């Protein structure tokens with residue numbers, strides 16, 4: 183059992199107060215949060231990945247200075263001041279965790295999903311990443327080197343997933359919907375068509 187952060191308690195108290203006064207509808211609020219978790223947030227990251235897959239120069243800039251290259255596409259702000267982008271290849275697989283709390287690159291991925299904040303994910307991903315990834319449905323060959331990236335208040339990681347086979351004919355815009363949040367955290371691969 184982890185202690186709930188003061189900010190979470192304050193937020194809950196505020197939500198309750200606003201609901202009681204009839205100023206907000208908690209259902210609408212839940213929907214907005216869900217949108218940020220799974221659609222709006224990760225869509226920004228997907229645009230970054232699709233650009234990197236189709237523009238080698240952009241890819242270079244992105245891997246050299248993630249924050250600046252991401253800003254080029256118009257994504258910046260809170261919790262995205264220092265984003266480092268790491269590339270997954272057939273030989274190396276990066277996966278992101280925040281062992282301390284739930285640091286996450288908001289401008290490109292939105293709000294973290296609940297499993298990312300789960301104490302078990304945070305503790306086990308560091309100790310036995312191969313096993314945790316397999317449980318999440320990603321079986322990696324023993325020959326693949328796994329690098330666990332621990333997010334902090336200084337550095338937020340974004341994974342540049344491998345472009346799947348069979349997508350050579352797709353345009354940047356057509357690639358965007360293939361890129362999932364989970365692939366950009368490194369707990370999944372982008373699936374071929």
Ligand code: FE
Pocket residue numbers: 280281282283284285286333334335
């Ligand atoms: Fe954190």
